[in-house]
Amino acid sequence: MSSSQQVNQFSQPQQDSPRVPRRTPMACQFCRGRKLKCDGLRPSCGNCNRRGYPCSYKPVSADQK
Numbered sequence: 001m002s003s004s005q006q007v008n009q010f011s012q013p014q015q016d017s018p019r020v021p022r023r024t025p026m027a028c029q030f031c032r033g034r035k036l037k038c039d040g041l042r043p044s045c046g047n048c049n050r051r052g053y054p055c056s057y058k059p060v061s062a063d064q065k
């Protein structure tokens, strides 16, 4: 009997996907609309503060699909 057990045992790089909550830069409405880099300062971010615009942040809904 010739039983040759050939098992492919190559080390497989386990894809470990770290569960990192995606950190979306919180940009206020104004910066979003103008595609500005919002520093996310509250209650008024730098851009709004400089222009004297009412800074408003849209509440992020956790249930987003």
Ligand SMILES: [Zn+2]
Binding pocket: 027, 028, 029, 030, 031, 032, 037, 038, 039, 040, 045, 046, 047, 048
């Ligand atoms: Zn902003």
Ligand SMILES: [Zn+2]
Binding pocket: 028, 029, 030, 031, 038, 044, 045, 046, 047, 048, 049, 054, 055, 056
């Ligand atoms: Zn703002």
